[in-house]
Amino acid sequence: MKLPLKTSLVAAVALAVPSMALANAELLKLQQDPNQWVMPSGNYSGTRYSELDQINKGNVGSLQVAYTFSTGVLRGHEGGPLVLGDVLYIVTAIPNIVYALDLNEPGRIIWKYNPVKGGKYPGGETEERVISVMCCDNVNRGAVYADGKIFIYAADTSLIALDAKTGEEVWVTQNMHAGVGIRAVSASTGTSAPFVINDKVLAGCSGAEFGVRCNMTAYDIKSGDRVWRAYSMGPDEDILVDPDKTTHLGKPIGKDSSIKTWKGNAWEIGGGSLWGYWAWDPDLNLLYYGTGNPSTWNPVVRPGDNRWSMTIMARNPDTGMAAWLYQMTPHDEWDFDGINEMVLVDQDVKGKSRKALVHFDRNGFGYTLDRATGELLVAEKFDPAVNWATHVDMKTGRPQVVPRYSTHTGGQDFNTTNICPAALGSKNNVPVAYSPQTKLFYIPTNHVCMDYEPFKVDYVAGNAYVGATLSMFPAGRVTGDGTTNLGAFVAWDAGKGKIVWSTPEPFSVWSGVLATAGGIACYGTLEGHVKCVDAKSGKELYKQKVGSGIIGNLNTWMHKGKQYIGLLSGVGGWAGIGLAAGLTEPTAGLGAVGAYAALENYTQLGGSLDVFSLP
C-alpha cells in the first residue's frame, strides 16, 4: 500500500503542475469576492467575515425573511449555503441531497442530486448501514466549489465531484469505509465539508466513537485520484512527518513520535477524527486542521499521550508533510475533540504583530499560536467555568490537569463529578467569526458541565466503541453562581486571551457565526432564533424565529445589488440529542425544579433554507 501511494504522489504532482495555477487562481480570487460565498468558512482564513455592509447596525433591525425553502429532509442541518453567481447550493442531512437553487427565481430548483440510489450510497453501503454508524445525528457540513465543480463528502465517505451547472457526477471516489471491515477502516463516516487547495480536494473522517483510525486525504480535483494520506496516529510514514524537521513547540518531534505514546498497537483503533472546518495560508502554503479524540473514551486502557490525537496540525498541502504539530490535550480523558476550526489572522500579542492561528477548543481554552512556527502565544479559558485544568504551561504546552477532575485518576467504574466543560466542549464544531473592524472573535459557546465514568468495553470492528457514560448539567450547578444558562455568545480578544463581553443564552449556541463590515455579528440559537448584534457592544439588534432550531452556519452574499443573509435551520446534531429532553435536574438550592426547560418544548425537526434581506 505504501509503494503505490508514493508512486501516485509523484505522478500526481508531475501531472498537476499545469492545472494548479488555474484552479488556485480562480478560487483564491472568488474567496475574496464578498458577493459570493464559495467555501464553508467564506474564505481560506476561516474568518467568516464579509466586507458587505448594506445590512448594517443602523438598519439590521428592519431585516425580514426574503424566502424560505424546505429541504424535504428532517434531522440536523449543519453547514450553510454556498453562492456562486446566480446559483445557491445546499447539502442536506442524510441522504445528503444537493440542491442548486436559482437566485433569479428564488426557490426554483435548477438541479437536485441524491447520492443514494436504490437505497445505496455510491460505495455500495446501504443508507441504513451508514445511518447506523453516525455517532451523533445525520449531519453534513456542506459543499465547496472549485474548478467548475461542486464537491461534497457524503455520509458513506464517498467524495463526490458534481458539475456545478448540471449536477452530473464528474467523479466519485470512496475515501474510507462505512461498512464492517478490518480494524481502523470500519464504520468511518463523512460529515465534514471537503476543502480545496490548488489542484487538490481534501476529505476528513468521522468515527472516533467507532475505533476508526482517521486521516486527512488529498485527491486530485480533476481525476479523483488519491495523492496523499496523513493518518492522525501511527508509524511516521503513515502520519507524514519528518522526525527531524516536523516540530512540536519548536522542537523536532523525533522518531516514532506517535506510536511510542500508545500502549501496544492501540493506535490502530486510535480515533483522531477530523470533521471541522479547515484553513489554508497561501503564503506559507500550510493547511491547518485539528484532530479529534483518541478512542475509546475510557482513558485507562490507553495510557500515554496518545499522539497525535487532539492536535493542531500544519501541513504542506502539496505533499501532506507536517511542518508543525501542537497537541492541546495529551491523553484525553473527557472527549475534548480538537477538531474545531482554525482562524488565520494577524494579531497583536504583547505589543507585537504576529501571523496568528486562533483556535477555540472543546477543552475550553482559546489558543493563539504563531502559524508559521507553531509557537504557543496565548492559551486562556474562554468560559470562566472551565475547571479541568488550572492553566496551560506555556513552555511545555501541557494543560495542568486538576487531579480531582482526571477521569483516569478516578479510574474505571468511578464517576468523576462536576467536570467543566462537558464532553460537548465549551464550544463544539460550529465555527466562530472574526471581525477586523473590532478585532474581536465571536464564539458560540456551551456552558455545560458533566459527570464522567469510564469503563471497559470490547472493540468489535464496525461497532460503536465508546467506553464511558456521562451526564451533563448547567455549569451553574458547579460554579454555584445561580445561573441556569446552557450557552453564551462570547466576544474574545485573541491577542490578550480575554473575554470582552458575554451574552448568556438559555441553550448552547450551536450555530456558525457571521461578522460583517456592517458592524454586526449574527448567529442562530437552538430554539430557532436568528439574532444579529452590535459587533462592538453585543447589544441585540434583530431577532426572528425560524421553523426549527439552528445548528447550521450563517452566510452572506450579494445578488443584483441586494445583500442577503442565509442559513440552514433544522435542529439536531449532538445538541439535539443532549438537550432535547433538557438536562438533569439541578440539585437543591439552584432554583425550582423544571427551571431547565427541554429544547423539545421550543423546537421540532425540519430542514429549511432561510434567507433574509432588507425590505
Place this chain on the structure above:
Amino acid sequence: MPTHSDPMRKGWLFSVALFASAAILVPTTGCSDPAEEEAAAEQEVAVEREPATEQVAVAEQVAAAEEVATAEQQVVAEREPATEQVAGAEEAAAGKGEEVFVPRQRLYTVVDGAVDKATFNGYRRYHSECHVCHGPDGLGSSFGPSLVESLKVLSIEDFFEVTMNGQVRTAGTTKYVMPAFGTNPNVANHLEDIFRYLKARSDGVLPRGRPPKIGQKRRD
C-alpha cells in the same frame, strides 16, 4: 448480517425465548430487605459476566427459585404488571379463582433511588451505547424516540427483537434507522440489564441521572 455474527444472534434468540417463556417479570420497587438485595445482586453479577446464552437461563432459574417467596408477596402488594402477559395472567387467574402466578425473575430493584447491580449495569451500558440517539436517561432526542415512553407499551420480546435486529421506518425523504446491535457485545451481552434500567425509568420509579448502587457506599 455477516455470518460470523450468527452464533451470537442465535444464542441470544434462544435466551430471549427462555426469558419469554419464563415471561413473568415483576418490578420490585421499594424492596425492604437490603441483605437479600445484596444476595440477589451477587447472582445478577454472575449473569452480567457470563451473559451469552444458557448460563443466563440457569442463573434465572436459580435466582427464581430463591426469590419465589418474597416476590410472590410483592406481586400481590403491587398489582403493577410489567408486561402484557402479566396483566393477562392476572386477569385469567382472577377470573378462574386460581392462585396468582409465581414470578420467575426479578426485573429490577429500586430502593430509595438506588438500584441493584444489574440495573446499574443497564444504566451504564445505555449511556455508553444508546443515549447518542435516545437521549440522556432514556428521554429521547430530536430524532430518537423516548424509551421511557416506548417501554410503556413495548414488550420485552419486541425490545429484544428491535435491539438485536434493528428497525427502519421512513418519513418523507428521511429514514429513521434503529441499528441492529446483535453484533455489538457492548449492547447484546447486556440487553437484559439495559431493559431493566429502562423499564425502571419507564415505570417512573427511577429518577434521572446516575443511580447509586444498593448497598454500596458512594465513593464520589
